[in-house]
Amino acid sequence: MSEVKLTRNQGLVFDALQAAEAPLSAYTILDRLRGEGFRAPLQVYRALEKLLALGLVHRLESINAFVACSHPHHDHGESLVAFAICQTCGDVREFAAPAAAAGLRDWAAGAGFKPAKTTIELSGLCRACSAAGA
Amino acid sequence: MSEVKLTRNQGLVFDALQAAEAPLSAYTILDRLRGEGFRAPLQVYRALEKLLALGLVHRLESINAFVACSHPHHDHGESLVAFAICQTCGDVREFAAPAAAAGLRDWAAGAGFKPAKTTIELSGLCRACSAAGA
DNA sequence: TGCCAGACGTTATAGCGTAACACAACGGCC
DNA sequence: GGCCGTTGTGTTACGCTATAACGTCTGGCA
Numbered sequence: 001m002s003e004v005k006l007t008r009n010q011g012l013v014f015d016a017l018q019a020a021e022a023p024l025s026a027y028t029i030l031d032r033l034r035g036e037g038f039r040a041p042l043q044v045y046r047a048l049e050k051l052l053a054l055g056l057v058h059r060l061e062s063i064n065a066f067v068a069c070s071h072p073h074h075d076h077g078e079s080l081v082a083f084a085i086c087q088t089c090g091d092v093r094e095f096a097a098p099a100a101a102a103g104l105r106d107w108a109a110g111a112g113f114k115p116a117k118t119t120i121e122l123s124g125l126c127r128a129c130s131a132a133g134a
Numbered sequence: 135m136s137e138v139k140l141t142r143n144q145g146l147v148f149d150a151l152q153a154a155e156a157p158l159s160a161y162t163i164l165d166r167l168r169g170e171g172f173r174a175p176l177q178v179y180r181a182l183e184k185l186l187a188l189g190l191v192h193r194l195e196s197i198n199a200f201v202a203c204s205h206p207h208h209d210h211g212e213s214l215v216a217f218a219i220c221q222t223c224g225d226v227r228e229f230a231a232p233a234a235a236a237g238l239r240d241w242a243a244g245a246g247f248k249p250a251k252t253t254i255e256l257s258g259l260c261r262a263c264s265a266a267g268a
Numbered sequence: 269t270g271c272c273a274g275a276c277g278t279t280a281t282a283g284c285g286t287a288a289c290a291c292a293a294c295g296g297c298c
Numbered sequence: 299g300g301c302c303g304t305t306g307t308g309t310t311a312c313g314c315t316a317t318a319a320c321g322t323c324t325g326g327c328a
Contacts, residue, residue: 007293007306027283040309045285050306061195062253064284064315082238084247093245099237104216104256107229112261113218119196119255122238127246141275161314174278179316184275198284198315 004054012036013047014056014068022090023065060085060092062121070094080104082120088129138188146170147181148190148202156224157199194219194226196255204228214238216254222263 006014016032017024024032026044038044048066051057058067060083071081071094079098086092097120108115140148150166151158158166160178172178182200185191192201194217205215205228213232220226231254242249 009307025284041285042287043308046306061255082241084242084245084249086247087250093247095241095245097234097237097241099240100231100234100254103231103233103237104254106233107216107231108218108256108258111218111227111229112264113220113227113256113258114264115218115256115258116221117257119253119257120234120238121195121253122242122247122249123251123253124242124247124249130246130248143276159315175316176318177277180275 006050007047009038009043010047010050012038013044014051017051017057017066017068020068023060023063023067023085023092025065029066058083058094060121061119062123067092067094080118080120082122084122084124084126086126086129087123088125088132091126093126140184141181143172143177144181144184146172147178148185151185151191151200151202154202157194157197157201157219157226159199163200192217192228194255195253196257201226201228214252214254216256218256218258218260220260220263221257222259222266225260227260 012033013029016029026041026048029048030038030041030044033044048057048059052059056069058069058081059065060067063085067083069081079096080101082095082097082100084093084095100120101118104115104118107113146167147163150163160175160182163182164172164175164178167178182191182193186193190203192203192215193199194201197219201217203215213230214235216229216231216234218227218229234254235252238249238252241247
């Protein structure tokens with residue numbers, strides 16, 4: 001377990017994401033940290049950049065938002081991480097997608113494509129919102 | 135084959151995307167169509183909205199850009215479409231990902247999640263750029 | 269012919285992200 | 299301890315992405 005030491009800004013941003021129940025945009029994070037002295041978007045983006053590199057945080061491309069990684073970090077070697085985003089309540093579930101990862105890896109191998117980053121995001125209705133008839 | 139009739143603006147935007155070799159941002163489309171009388175982003179976004187709904191165009195969430203659909207449109211019923219985006223040359227390959235689609239569908243079924251839209255995007259190096267040692 | 273849904277044009281504004289600059293804090297190394 | 303490179307910070311300013319809100323126009327159809 002590597003326990004990297006985070007700087008104050010990085011820690012604050014990470015805490016904000018962990019405390020949130022849904023993904024946060026960079027500007028929402030900024031607003032929540034104004035009380036801690038944050039003033040400019042760059043302070044947030046720089047912290048996020050590091051947290052993303054460390055794998056502590058994920059970026060949701062389809063909604064321009066960020067979430068704390070929900071897994072204790074087994075270094076997600078072979079199986080990619082995917083996200084299910086509820087369009088109604090905004091809740092996000094992070095899950096491993098080994099079968100999908102394998103399928104994409106096969107295609108990439110055949111096409112000579114070398115993937116550096118893979119994005120898999122489902123938008124739809126979570127069980128609760130679906131049941132609520134939304 | 136449905137052959138929906140497009141309006142002038144929709145046709146211009148679609149043509150611009152088909153003529154382009156790489157994905158275009160909405161603002162790039164706007165600039166290319168200024169000669170045709172386009173003046174505001176909304177003219178582009180409204181046309182894109184319709185084209186996306188018709189399935190003639192895809193949106194690449196990870197780079198905020200748009201491409202014309204490269205398949206003649208077999209209504210991609212069961213197998214989702216995925217994209218491989220070269221970080222060096224910007225080229226995009228669209229491909230079907232039946233295995234990945236099946237894996238995600240299984241997870242969704244188990245989790246009670248009803249997907250409305252699925253995004254699968256690989257960023258990396260295409261065969262040519264990879265060979266060029268980039 | 270008259271209606272009306274859909275498309276269009278325009279202005280303004282909100283939200284997302286980065287460039288460029290200067291300075292401070294930390295850590296290794298002699 | 300003093301040097302020095304790396305990393306993080308703070309600030310200003312700016313560019314790109316996307317939508318709100320308004321009114322007008324057009325074309326298909328009863």
